[in-house]
Amino acid sequence: MNSHLFTQSRKIWEPQNGHGSRMDNLRHMINRKHGLNLKDYHDLHKYSVEDYTFWQDLWEYLGIIYSIPATSIVQPGRIPEIPTWFPGARLNYAENILFRNDDGTAVTAAREWGLVQHYSFRQLRGHVRKMAAAMRAHGLKSGDRIAAVITNSFDAVVIALATSSIGAIYTSTAPDMGTAGILDRYRQIQPALLFFDTEVVYASKTINLLPKISEVAYNLVPRGLKNVVLLPSTKTGRDVPSGELKNIPNSILEADFLKADAGRPLQFEQLPFDHPLFILYSSGTSGPPKCIVHGQGGVLLQNKKEIALVYGCTFDDCYFQYTTTGWMMWPLMLSTMALGGRILVYDGSPFHPSVEAFLKFVSDQGVTIFGTSPRFLTEVQARGLVPSRLAPFPSLRVLMSTGAPLNPPMFEWAQEAFRKDVYLASPSGGTDICSSFISGAPNMPVYAGETQAKSLGMKTQIFDPSGNDVEASGQPGELVCTRPHVSLPIAFWGDHEDKKLRAAYFDTYPGVWRQGDFIVANPETKGLIILGRSDGVLNPSGVRFGSAEIYTVMDQFTDAIDDSLCVGQRRSTDKDERVLLFVKMRAGHHLTAELADKIRRTIRSALSPRHVPEYIFETTDIPYTVNNKKIEIAVKQIVSGLNIKPSGTVANPESLQLYYKYRDIESVAQKESANHLKAKL
Numbered sequence: 001m002n003s004h005l006f007t008q009s010r011k012i013w014e015p016q017n018g019h020g021s022r023m024d025n026l027r028h029m030i031n032r033k034h035g036l037n038l039k040d041y042h043d044l045h046k047y048s049v050e051d052y053t054f055w056q057d058l059w060e061y062l063g064i065i066y067s068i069p070a071t072s073i074v075q076p077g078r079i080p081e082i083p084t085w086f087p088g089a090r091l092n093y094a095e096n097i098l099f100r101n102d103d104g105t106a107v108t109a110a111r112e113w114g115l116v117q118h119y120s121f122r123q124l125r126g127h128v129r130k131m132a133a134a135m136r137a138h139g140l141k142s143g144d145r146i147a148a149v150i151t152n153s154f155d156a157v158v159i160a161l162a163t164s165s166i167g168a169i170y171t172s173t174a175p176d177m178g179t180a181g182i183l184d185r186y187r188q189i190q191p192a193l194l195f196f197d198t199e200v201v202y203a204s205k206t207i208n209l210l211p212k213i214s215e216v217a218y219n220l221v222p223r224g225l226k227n228v229v230l231l232p233s234t235k236t237g238r239d240v241p242s243g244e245l246k247n248i249p250n251s252i253l254e255a256d257f258l259k260a261d262a263g264r265p266l267q268f269e270q271l272p273f274d275h276p277l278f279i280l281y282s283s284g285t286s287g288p289p290k291c292i293v294h295g296q297g298g299v300l301l302q303n304k305k306e307i308a309l310v311y312g313c314t315f316d317d318c319y320f321q322y323t324t325t326g327w328m329m330w331p332l333m334l335s336t337m338a339l340g341g342r343i344l345v346y347d348g349s350p351f352h353p354s355v356e357a358f359l360k361f362v363s364d365q366g367v368t369i370f371g372t373s374p375r376f377l378t379e380v381q382a383r384g385l386v387p388s389r390l391a392p393f394p395s396l397r398v399l400m401s402t403g404a405p406l407n408p409p410m411f412e413w414a415q416e417a418f419r420k421d422v423y424l425a426s427p428s429g430g431t432d433i434c435s436s437f438i439s440g441a442p443n444m445p446v447y448a449g450e451t452q453a454k455s456l457g458m459k460t461q462i463f464d465p466s467g468n469d470v471e472a473s474g475q476p477g478e479l480v481c482t483r484p485h486v487s488l489p490i491a492f493w494g495d496h497e498d499k500k501l502r503a504a505y506f507d508t509y510p511g512v513w514r515q516g517d518f519i520v521a522n523p524e525t526k527g528l529i530i531l532g533r534s535d536g537v538l539n540p541s542g543v544r545f546g547s548a549e550i551y552t553v554m555d556q557f558t559d560a561i562d563d564s565l566c567v568g569q570r571r572s573t574d575k576d577e578r579v580l581l582f583v584k585m586r587a588g589h590h591l592t593a594e595l596a597d598k599i600r601r602t603i604r605s606a607l608s609p610r611h612v613p614e615y616i617f618e619t620t621d622i623p624y625t626v627n628n629k630k631i632e633i634a635v636k637q638i639v640s641g642l643n644i645k646p647s648g649t650v651a652n653p654e655s656l657q658l659y660y661k662y663r664d665i666e667s668v669a670q671k672e673s674a675n676h677l678k679a680k681l
């Protein structure tokens, strides 16, 4: 057992103030309905992965709206690993999201520079009706792809729900994605309609998107794009001057597009459970992204499950997820409204005009569930800020961090820095399933650094390379899911024989889903720790460990170090893999011999001598994906001798160039006269 992984697993929170009561209610309902005696979360989880009836129970408990019931829960599907769920059922995702039609607030839409607008459920429904009617009048129909390049805004919510109401398939990316990235995605899925923001603001800079729109439109019109709908400037609310339209083929202003609405009532197409709803994109850093098609019923059931049971959402809640429209957390957030709750959509940087103002805003808006990331929390901590001293956060119940592992010191800090009674959750899943494999269980204690439990319905296990379950031994291994669940992708777009889909997930362990995460379970607490991506596992002298272990230690150096990247280097001349650590310094700091030594000593004592990087280098930039995930694999490949053509998923592709020189490390170390960079192992 790797006991050093669990030394910081201290209990930091106990269930209180009704946290977990919805989870308990579901367990009681299942006990009553089936004459069972499930006593706690672990019993409930066991039932949920042994009996597919669980999904029917969940359907009933969550009050899914449908017009025709299913003939059974599950039957064999087109792909052996992916069954068909709820055959015969007819329902509509948007109808479920829009079940409220009253004056309660559905959406609060905020822009970085201070504009805040509230929309009631009745108003939202009105906007969706109008948009859906215009879509139908323009000839859009079930199965058509409707794409958007759009900020996290009220418009995005309206377009997504209108698309679902007519049975079309919605897909979106953030406007900061480069033209190549947009085309890598939308050339594959060939949208019939494309909504585009025309002018946006990020970090106080106004960005004119017209040149990008023109290039995208010229590429997509020959592939079936009927209209590019130009949204007004997010800053001024003004439309693009009509003279500019001629540069964009098939363009139409949103106001003109909506004129096609002849008052047709909102009608929710009644569609099968696995009718395609969203296309999301895998964040591979080279090669074209995989276009992952998700079905409406799976997304609805899984996301509603997470928001109801883990975050305890009711009519009184407001969920604010800091996200772009291209990340799976965006659709997850929409399900809040299916529980009667409000969502807050925020367009902009959390650091402009200042992070203090941003945190006050979250508090003032009465956010009850705040979804953020380790990167944001680390930055707040590094600036010496304590959120609870900036604002009272009177309504905050749940702080949720995802996108990367949250390490034990950050758990401890966040718990103290917001409020001791706030429930801190750190789920992990992915775009591939539009939900989580491991998540919170608010009726159990939280231990620093650990995700509390396997998600309900998800038979998450830990396999060694030979496919043995190593979970009980405390050894790390591959995160696998050994039983089908409702939000398996229904296809990759264009992958006609499902070869790519099966190769992506089911090849390593035939028939078993391999997620590509390296994970360990604490045998004592049963908590789970993601240690990094499994392709990025570090393997010096045959000791396997994840980069997250190193990042946890690096968080002790945030006063001088802004960010770090840890990768293995394999070269044909080496017998072994060596570990390289790159550090990006804060302004005014440099990597000195003393600091490098201190880092090494700290890693040695916190982890082990085998974890100590062979080299530590200062770098000026660290690559990230557009979804804010650190890119290790591409850097590992580059320093190991491969040439990489970055995909549009890389937010800062030029940063990858910085790493080619490390193929010849000895000469870099010499040139930089940085003898101290090589560890004395």
Ligand SMILES: CC(=O)CC(=O)O
Pocket (backbone or CB within 6 Å): 328, 329, 402, 403, 404, 427, 428, 429, 430, 431, 435, 436
């Ligand atoms: C829930 C998640 O898995 C989010 C992510 O990390 O992409």
